[in-house]
Every structure is written in C-alpha cells, then in structure tokens.
Amino acid sequence: MxxxxxxxxxQAKWKQIPMMLTIAFIGYVVNFFSAKKFPSSAQISNTLGALAVGVVGNLYSRVRHGVAAAALLPAIFVQVPSGLAASGSLLAGVSSADQITNTTTYTNGTARPNGTVSVTAGAADFSGVVFNVGYSMIQVAIGITVGLFLSALIVYPFGKKRSGLFSF
Known part of the structure; x- marks a missing residue:
C-alpha cells in the first residue's frame, strides 16, 4: 500500500504502476530475508535489497526502453524505512519519543498535573539514541548507494553500445 x-x-503512468509495485515488493522481500540472515549487519541487507531493486529496474528499462529511475523511485523509498526497521533504529526512536512524551516532570523539575506514571530520563540518554538513529541512517544510505552502483555494473555490460549508464 x-x-x-x-x-x-x-504521478506515475498507470501502465508503469504494476512494474513499480513488483520492483518494490522484490526489494522489500530481499531486504527482509537478508536482514533475518545477517542480523548484525544492516549494510549487507540494505545492499542486497538495493542490488535486487537495481538489477530488476535496469533490466526493465532495457526491455521497455524506458527510464530506470522512474521505475525504481517507489522501491528506493520502501528500502529506507525497512532498512531502518531492520537495524532497530526505528524502534529505538519510537521508544525514546514515548519516554519523552510520558514523563511526569517538566525539565525544570515541576510535576505535571496529569499524574501519569512513567520513567524520567535525562538529556544524555536521548543523545545516545539520536546518534544511533543517525548512524543507522548513514548505514542505510551507504548500503543503498553501493547496491544501486553494483546493479548498474552488473546490467550495463549486457546493454547496447550507445546506452547511458544508469545513475540515480
């Protein structure tokens, strides 16, 4: 969805939407199962997902003589949140936001009137979470970039002599 x-x-063309959805689904499935296989390395799962997306998208552009970037755009947008979720950063960000909104005291030490019970955390606790999320975003970006670059290197030699190299 x-x-x-x-x-x-x-504003994709209606005849391109089924292939765009297929490419996005292939990328998500590869990313999901490679994250299960390599749980400690988010870069590998993101690289494999982007490699699958890039190979299928470039092959589609060779067969249909279209632009690969248009067919790959939804698939790349699917790769980013799934890569963050696989690395655990998405859950860490949600839990830190939950801790921030459920505190019983304000930053100056006065109590809130709603009386909800929760854990108070200092600013040092949240800065570690922020750096973790930022580091995971960089890992996802590098993995997707390497995967798309490798897919272009795989598909490009099998094309025509006067075709341009896919760059996204």
Missing part, C-alpha cells in the same frame, strides 16, 4: 501511494503521489 505504501508503494502504491508513492506511485500515485509521484
């Missing part, structure tokens, strides 16, 4: 909404928002 997320990929379909991305296709509609980006």
């Amino acid at each position: 997320f990929a379909l909404c991305l296709c509609i928002i980006n």
Whole structure:
C-alpha cells in the first residue's frame, strides 16, 4: 500500500504502476530475508535489497526502453524505512519519543498535573539514541548507494553500445 501511494503521489503512468509495485515488493522481500540472515549487519541487507531493486529496474528499462529511475523511485523509498526497521533504529526512536512524551516532570523539575506514571530520563540518554538513529541512517544510505552502483555494473555490460549508464 505504501508503494502504491508513492506511485500515485509521484504521478506515475498507470501502465508503469504494476512494474513499480513488483520492483518494490522484490526489494522489500530481499531486504527482509537478508536482514533475518545477517542480523548484525544492516549494510549487507540494505545492499542486497538495493542490488535486487537495481538489477530488476535496469533490466526493465532495457526491455521497455524506458527510464530506470522512474521505475525504481517507489522501491528506493520502501528500502529506507525497512532498512531502518531492520537495524532497530526505528524502534529505538519510537521508544525514546514515548519516554519523552510520558514523563511526569517538566525539565525544570515541576510535576505535571496529569499524574501519569512513567520513567524520567535525562538529556544524555536521548543523545545516545539520536546518534544511533543517525548512524543507522548513514548505514542505510551507504548500503543503498553501493547496491544501486553494483546493479548498474552488473546490467550495463549486457546493454547496447550507445546506452547511458544508469545513475540515480
């Protein structure tokens, strides 16, 4: 549903939407199962997901003589949140936001009137979470970039002599 909404928002042509959804699904499945296989390394799962997306997208552009970037756009947008979720950063960000909103005291030490019970945390606790999320975003970006670059290197030699190299 997320990929379909991305296709509609980006004003994709109706005849391209099934292939865009297929490419996004292939990328998500590869990323999901490679994250299960390599749980400690988010870069590998993101690279494999982007490699699958890039190979299928470049092959589609070779067969249909279209632009690969248009078909890959929803698939790349699906890769980013799934890569963050696989690394655990998405859950860490949600839990830190939950801790921030459920505190019983303000930063100056006065009590809130609603009386909810929760854990108070200092600013040092949240800065570690912020750096963890930022580090995971950089890992996801590097993994996707390397995967798309490798896919272009795999598909490009099998094309025509006068075709341009895919760059996203």
